[in-house]
Amino acid sequence: MTTLPTTELFGLDNLPYGIASKPGHAPHVVARLRDHAIDLAGLAADAGGDAWIDAWSQSTLNSFVAQGRPSWRAARAWLRDTLRDESRAEVVAARLHPLTEVTLHLPIAVADYVDFYASEQHATNVGRIFRPDGAALTPNWKHLPIGYHGRAGTVVVSGTDIVRPCGQRKAPTDAEPTFGPSIRLDIEAELGFVVGGDTAIGTRVGVDEAADHLFGVGLFNDWSARDIQAWEYVPLGPFLGKSFASSLAAWITPMDALSAARTAAPQQDPQPLPYLRGEDRFGLDIDIEVELGGTVISRPPYSTTYWSPTQMLAHLTVNGACLRTGDLFASGTVSGTEADQRGSLLELTWSGKEPLQLADGSTRSFLEDGDVVTLRATAPGTDGGRIGLGEVTGRILPART
Structure with missing residues (x-):
C-alpha cells in the first residue's frame, strides 16, 4: 500500500x-x-x-x-x-x-477530448511487443505528437465504476471474429491537461503561446480494451477499445502550482519541424504511482515524456482546429525506462506473457471484475517539499451482456 x-x-x-x-x-x-x-x-x-x-x-x-x-x-x-x-x-x-x-x-464539462502517445518509452515497448522483428517506433513518431480524437461524453470523474466493455474480438488464431466482453482490459496511467481560451477555426496556437491556454493538470486513466482495440484499429486507429470510459481526477492542479515541477524536456532528435519548436518546451517532474488491488505495481515518471504539453497543443491546432474552453487532452500512457515504471498492464506483463503477482498472492495479466485501480502522483511544490495530484480510482464491474 x-x-x-x-x-x-x-x-x-x-x-x-x-x-x-x-x-x-x-x-x-x-x-x-x-x-x-x-x-x-x-x-x-x-x-x-x-x-x-x-x-x-x-x-x-x-x-x-x-x-x-x-x-x-x-x-x-x-x-x-x-x-x-x-x-x-x-x-x-x-x-x-x-x-x-x-x-x-466531474470538474469540467469536457468540450473535446484528444489523447496523445507522447512517451517514447511506452511507444517503444508497444512496438517491441507487436513488432518484435521490426522497428519499435513507427517512422513518424519522432516527427509529430501522435494522437487520436476520443469521446468527450465518456470522460468520468474519479470513483466512477467502470463497466467491462463488449465488442468484437479476433485473436490471431481465430478464423472469424467473435463478440463478447473484453478479456484484455487494461489501464493507462496518464496526465490530462485542461484547456481554456477559445480560438477561431483556421488559427493556430504556437508552442510559445500554448501555456496561456493550459489551466491545469489532472491524473487520468484511459481504460483500454486491448483485444477490441487490436481488431479494430487497423487502418484508422482506436475507437471502441477506448471510448467506453476514461477517468479524470476530481481535482485539477493549476499550472502555477506546478511551476517548481517544470524541468528541461528530453532532447529531441531529429529536431522537429519549425511549428513544434519554441522556447517554452518543458517537462514536468511528476512521479505517478499505480496501485492495483492494494499493491503498487508501477511508478512511472512523467519527466521522461518526449513531447511537451505545449508541443501537443501546438500540434492539435496546426491544421486550424479551434480550441474551446473545457477541451481536455491527455499525454498517453506514461512509462519510464525501467520495468517497474511502465504505465500499462500491456507493458508490465508484456502482453500477458509475464503476469504480475499481487500482495494477496493472486496474479494478473489484465484486469478482472472487482479490481480497483488507483493512480496517485506527487511533484515538487512552490514552497519546498512536495504537492499531490488528486487521485484517480475506478472499480471494474462485470459486462452487461
Whole structure:
C-alpha cells in the first residue's frame, strides 16, 4: 500500500480546484486545502473576491477557466493571501467543509477530448511487443505528437465504476471474429491537461503561446480494451477499445502550482519541424504511482515524456482546429525506462506473457471484475517539499451482456 501523506500534499502551495456539493445544495467550485473543500464563491463574497463570485458559483470549472491566465493567476494569489491572513481566520473557517461531507463531481464539462502517445518509452515497448522483428517506433513518431480524437461524453470523474466493455474480438488464431466482453482490459496511467481560451477555426496556437491556454493538470486513466482495440484499429486507429470510459481526477492542479515541477524536456532528435519548436518546451517532474488491488505495481515518471504539453497543443491546432474552453487532452500512457515504471498492464506483463503477482498472492495479466485501480502522483511544490495530484480510482464491474 502507498504511504503518501495526503494532508501535507494539499497545503497552501497546491490548492487544486474541483466541483463539490453537500446534500440539498447544488454543485459549485471549491478548492482543496488539506482534507477540506473551500466554498470559493462563499469565501469570495465574504472576503472581497468579487471578480470570481459568479464563475465560482457554477457547477463546472468552465466559466472560471474561460477567464484566462491573468484571472487564474490573480485568483490564486488572492486565495493564498486570504488563507494566510490571520485576521480572516474565522471567515475562512466558516467556508471549510470536510471532504467526508461533500460529493465530488466531474470538474469540467469536457468540450473535446484528444489523447496523445507522447512517451517514447511506452511507444517503444508497444512496438517491441507487436513488432518484435521490426522497428519499435513507427517512422513518424519522432516527427509529430501522435494522437487520436476520443469521446468527450465518456470522460468520468474519479470513483466512477467502470463497466467491462463488449465488442468484437479476433485473436490471431481465430478464423472469424467473435463478440463478447473484453478479456484484455487494461489501464493507462496518464496526465490530462485542461484547456481554456477559445480560438477561431483556421488559427493556430504556437508552442510559445500554448501555456496561456493550459489551466491545469489532472491524473487520468484511459481504460483500454486491448483485444477490441487490436481488431479494430487497423487502418484508422482506436475507437471502441477506448471510448467506453476514461477517468479524470476530481481535482485539477493549476499550472502555477506546478511551476517548481517544470524541468528541461528530453532532447529531441531529429529536431522537429519549425511549428513544434519554441522556447517554452518543458517537462514536468511528476512521479505517478499505480496501485492495483492494494499493491503498487508501477511508478512511472512523467519527466521522461518526449513531447511537451505545449508541443501537443501546438500540434492539435496546426491544421486550424479551434480550441474551446473545457477541451481536455491527455499525454498517453506514461512509462519510464525501467520495468517497474511502465504505465500499462500491456507493458508490465508484456502482453500477458509475464503476469504480475499481487500482495494477496493472486496474479494478473489484465484486469478482472472487482479490481480497483488507483493512480496517485506527487511533484515538487512552490514552497519546498512536495504537492499531490488528486487521485484517480475506478472499480471494474462485470459486462452487461
